[in-house]
Each structure stands twice: as structure tokens, then as C-alpha cells.
Amino acid sequence: MLYDAQQKTLFGIRNSQQxxxxxxxxxxxxxxxxxxxxxxDWDFKDFTTQYLTHTFHSYPARFIPQIPLTFIKLFTExxxxxxxxxxxxxxxxxxxxxxxxxxxxxxxxxxAALMSKVKTTLIDEGEFRYFNKKLGIxxxxxxxxYRRIDERINNLPNRKMSKIFNRVVISKLEAIRxxxxxxxxxxxxxxxxxxRVALSSTIWSLVENGNGIDVDNLFLKKxxxxxxELKKMSKIVKNIPEVxxxxxxxxxxxxxxxxxxxxxxxPPYVNALDYYRVHMxxxxxxxxxxxxxxxxxxxxxxxxxxxxxxxxxxxxxxMLRSMIEMNRVLKKDKLCVIVVGNSSLEYELIESxxxxxxxxxxxxxxxxxxxxxxxxxxxxxxxxxxxxxxDEYILVLQKTDDTTVSADDDNFIAEVVREQMIRFREQIKKxxxxxxxxxxxxxxxxxxNIDKISEAIQTIPEDxxxxx
Ligand SMILES: C[S@@+](CC[C@H](N)C(=O)[O-])C[C@H]1O[C@@H](n2cnc3c(N)ncnc32)[C@H](O)[C@@H]1O
Numbered sequence: 037m038l039y040d041a042q043q044k045t046l047f048g049i050r051n052s053q054q055x056x057x058x059x060x061x062x063x064x065x066x067x068x069x070x071x072x073x074x075x076x077d078w079d080f081k082d083f084t085t086q087y088l089t090h091t092f093h094s095y096p097a098r099f100i101p102q103i104p105l106t107f108i109k110l111f112t113e114x115x116x117x118x119x120x121x122x123x124x125x126x127x128x129x130x131x132x133x134x135x136x137x138x139x140x141x142x143x144x145x146x147x148a149a150l151m152s153k154v155k156t157t158l159i160d161e162g163e164f165r166y167f168n169k170k171l172g173i174x175x176x177x178x179x180x181x182y183r184r185i186d187e188r189i190n191n192l193p194n195r196k197m198s199k200i201f202n203r204v205v206i207s208k209l210e211a212i213r214x215x216x217x218x219x220x221x222x223x224x225x226x227x228x229x230x231x232r233v234a235l236s237s238t239i240w241s242l243v244e245n246g247n248g249i250d251v252d253n254l255f256l257k258k259x260x261x262x263x264x265e266l267k268k269m270s271k272i273v274k275n276i277p278e279v280x281x282x283x284x285x286x287x288x289x290x291x292x293x294x295x296x297x298x299x300x301x302x303p304p305y306v307n308a309l310d311y312y313r314v315h316m317x318x319x320x321x322x323x324x325x326x327x328x329x330x331x332x333x334x335x336x337x338x339x340x341x342x343x344x345x346x347x348x349x350x351x352x353x354x355m356l357r358s359m360i361e362m363n364r365v366l367k368k369d370k371l372c373v374i375v376v377g378n379s380s381l382e383y384e385l386i387e388s389x390x391x392x393x394x395x396x397x398x399x400x401x402x403x404x405x406x407x408x409x410x411x412x413x414x415x416x417x418x419x420x421x422x423x424x425x426x427d428e429y430i431l432v433l434q435k436t437d438d439t440t441v442s443a444d445d446d447n448f449i450a451e452v453v454r455e456q457m458i459r460f461r462e463q464i465k466k467x468x469x470x471x472x473x474x475x476x477x478x479x480x481x482x483x484x485n486i487d488k489i490s491e492a493i494q495t496i497p498e499d500x501x502x503x504x
Pocket of ligand 1: 095096097098099100121122123124125126127128142143144145148284285286287301302303304305311332333334335
């Protein structure tokens with residue numbers, strides 16, 4: 037395949053790292069492939085991770101493309117189907133696309149679904165010519181257009197926005213949005229989506245860097261660089277595989293039973309980051325419903341303030357439902373790969389990958405490997421509650437049996453979460469403060485965690501229920 041030949045250049049691979057490409061581009065039987073996993077240096081130190089459409093938009097806690105790529109190459113054939121049920125900005129989908137595998141991406145975050153779709157949709161030169169002409173006209177009239185500022189501010193999807201961005205910025209962003217709506221009305225849906233990702237990326241830069249940025253030029257520069265990357269991608273992808281992107285809930289996948297050949301995903305961490313908050317302004321500007329996403333987001337932490345351990349039972353319940361769905365849609369004997377790091381809750385370490393491996397065994401998965409990897413220190417992300425994340429685990433599960441339970445079975449979910457929470461409490465009884473991270477809680481404070489976990493165990497049946 038053509039992409040194999042390009043990988044060395046795109047990844048910036050040096051000769052000493054050439055062995056990785058040789059390993060993943062060979063054919064093995066299943067048992068040999070499982071052994072190859074231990075030969076790979078999963079840190080991928082010095083590899084370029086931003087190339088082609090991966091560069092379109094930043095996304096918190098995305099994984100590096102080399103993780104899905106490795107599993108896609110080693111465990112699937114061309115035209116087989118790869119699923120990421122929490123696909124974020126579509127890293128798995130892009131790698132599947134580049135390697136001629138069909139893919140399905142699912143995410144409840146509408147912005148994530150949009151990015152995933154745009155990153156895997158090729159657009160032809162003629163369409164780009166039309167688009168650039170349209171943007172040229174917009175640019176020419178932009179500076180003459182300030183008289184409409186008040187009208188535009190009144191039309192904003194949410195009035196709070198006028199507190200975040202200044203009048204000129206708002207006016208320019210609105211002019212871009214109006215132009216994109218015209219593009220849609222004129223029948224160019226893919227360009228409309230493409231432009232919305234560029235607009236969202238521009239808004240992201242504004243939120244990160246504050247007002248005062250030359251908005252229209254920033255947007256036009258973004259469009260140009262995205263066009264270049266998409267053009268490069270069109271030259272690489274000769275046979276266009278099928279891609280389906282669903283904006284939906286991982287706990288109730290709209291995917292056919294026994295239809296998927298590989299799952300590679302990275303779920304949210306418990307108590308780490310609320311995607312709905314991170315993307316609130318982007319979503320508001322693009323007219324997306326972030327309230328619905330907020331309600332259904334897994335791992336969010338803006339509730340259960342008094343007893344944070346209730347977040348853990350809720351999270352375990354949500355992840356168990358999602359894993360039941362992963363088992364349902366996966367074909368027998370195929371792999372489900374879950375990438376997740378440790379979290380911290382009230383000074384205690386939460387080893388999510390161990391919880392997931394235990395859950396997996398109850399629903400027809402066999403844990404095959406749990407690979408530890410360091411995250412590039414410059415790329416790690418932080419959160420006030422969980423501190424720095426500098427390592428993660430790649431949990432490799434094989435589907436050995438069809439699950440006999442349904443993701444809706446509240447009694448089963450409550451029972452498994454209860455077992456896990458009781459075991460967790462036993463560990464904390466033995467040793468407390470497993471994740472203090474430089475803070476100095478008193479012994480009494482740490483001992484209170486045992487009572488809090490006991491209280492959280494009592495409320496499991498209500499906490500694991502899906503909020504409607
Ligand atoms: C760690 S990120 C995934 C990043 C992804 N691997 C990438 O490379 O971009 C976790 C994702 O889970 C999504 N998510 C949270 N709750 C969800 C739910 N109920 N159903 C589907 N996706 C959900 C979030 O929107 C977020 O995109």
C-alpha cells in the first residue's frame with residue numbers, strides 16, 4: 037500500500053526506529069501477532085504524531101495515531117471494519133482510512149463527530165476552487181461590514197458569548213459563519229462541515245490566546261493548511277474505504293451485532309475533564325446542543341461534590357455498559373483495545389485498566405495483555421484534580437464469548453459495580469493515600485475515605501442509572 041511507503045517520512049522515523057515499520061508491515065498468525073505486541077516500544081518517543089488530517093483541530097487527551105495504527109495493521113485486513121465507540125477527534129478513523137479499512141466512529145460530543153467526519157472526507161479540487169472564491173469575496177467585504185455588529189451580537193446563539201469575545205471578533209466570526217451557511221445553502225455540505233471545523237479551530241485559538249487575534253486571517257490560514265493536508269491525503273488514499281460517524285452514546289451503540297473486526301478506543305478518565313466545558317464555546321458558536329452531551333458525558337466531574345466516590349461508581353457503571361456494547365458488536369475472537377491512564381480521587385489512585393480487565397472477564401472478554409506506556413512529557417495534559425498524567429495502559433482484550441447480558445440491565449451493572457467498589461474499599465482499608473501527589477492530607481482525612489466509599493456503595497443502584 038502507498039501509505040506504508042509514506043509512513044517513514046510522515047512519522048519522522050530515524051533508522052534506529054525503522055524496525056517498528058518492519059514489524060507492523062509483516063504478516064503473522066494470531067499467536068505470533070500477540071507476541072509482537074511485546075516487541076514494540078510503545079512510547080513512540082520522537083515520532084511525529086501530527087500529520088495529514090490529524091493536524092485539523094486540537095483535542096484534549098487524544099491518543100497518538102501510532103497506537104490505533106499498530107493494532108489496525110497487525111489485527112485486520114483491508115476492507116475489514118474498525119470501530120472506535122468514543123472516537124473523539126477521529127484518530128482511529130483516520131488511521132483506518134489511510135490503511136484501507138472501513139471504520140465506524142461514535143462520540144456523544146457533536147464537535148468530535150464533526151471533526152471525525154471531516155478528517156475522513158476527501159474533497160475535490162473543483163470544490164475547493166468554489167470555496168476559496170467564496171472566502172475571497174467574504175474577505176473583501178469583511179472590513180466594510182462592521183455596521184452589522186449590533187445585529188450580529190443580537191443573533192448570537194448565546195448572549196454569554198459577547199462577554200468572552202470583543203465586538204470586532206464577534207462580527208468577524210459571524211461573517212465567517214454566515215458565509216459557511218451560504219455554502220451549505222448552495223449545496224456544498226462537505227465544504228460547510230470542512231469550514232465549520234476550521235471555524236471551530238479558530239475559536240479554540242481565540243479562547244486559548246484571548247481576544248485581539250486577527251480572526252479572519254487566522255481562519256483563512258487554517259483553511260489553507262487544512263486544504264493542503266487533505267490534498268496530500270487524497271494522493272495517498274487510492275481506494276476510499278467506507279466511514280460511518282455516529283453522534284451517539286457508547287452505552288447504546290447504533291451498530292450491528294457481531295459486525296466489527298477490531299475496536300480501538302480511549303474512554304474518558306474518571307474525574308478528569310469535562311469535554312462539554314472544554315468545547316462549550318465552539319459548540320455554542322456552531323449551534324450544537326452541548327446540554328444533551330453534558331447530561332450523557334461519561335467521566336464528567338461537576339456533580340457529586342460531597343462524596344466524590346459516587347463519581348467512581350457512576351463511571352464504572354457507564355464503562356461496564358459501554359464494554360457490554362463493545363462485546364455485542366465485535367465478532368468472536370476479535371480484539372478490543374482500551375487505552376486509559378490512572379486517575380486520582382480524594383488522594384486515592386484509581387487504576388481504571390484493572391477495573392476494566394475485571395469487568396471484561398464477566399462479559400465474555402479475555403484479557404490478553406496490559407501494556408504500560410510513557411506519554412511524551414511535552415504532550416501530557418493536566419487537571420487540577422488528577423494532576424499530571426504521564427503514563428497510560430493499553431488493555432488488550434479478546435472476545436471469547438457473546439455477552440449474555442444487556443447494557444440496559446441495571447441489576448447486573450449494580451451488582452458488578454458493587455463488587456468492584458467493595459474490593460476497592462478493602463484496598464483502601466489496608467493502605468490509604470495512594471495518590472497524594474505532593475499534597476498533605478491528615479491521617480484522619482484519609483481514613484474518612486473509607487466511610488465515604490461505604491456511603492457510595494449504598495447509593496450504587498441510583499448512581500449507575502442512566503440520566504434521561
Ligand atoms: C479520551 S477522549 C477520546 C479521544 C480519541 N481517542 C482521540 O484520539 O481523539 C474520550 C471521548 O469520549 C467521549 N464520550 C464521553 N461520553 C460519551 C458517551 N456517553 N458516549 C460516547 N462518547 C462519549 C468524549 O466526548 C471524548 O471524545
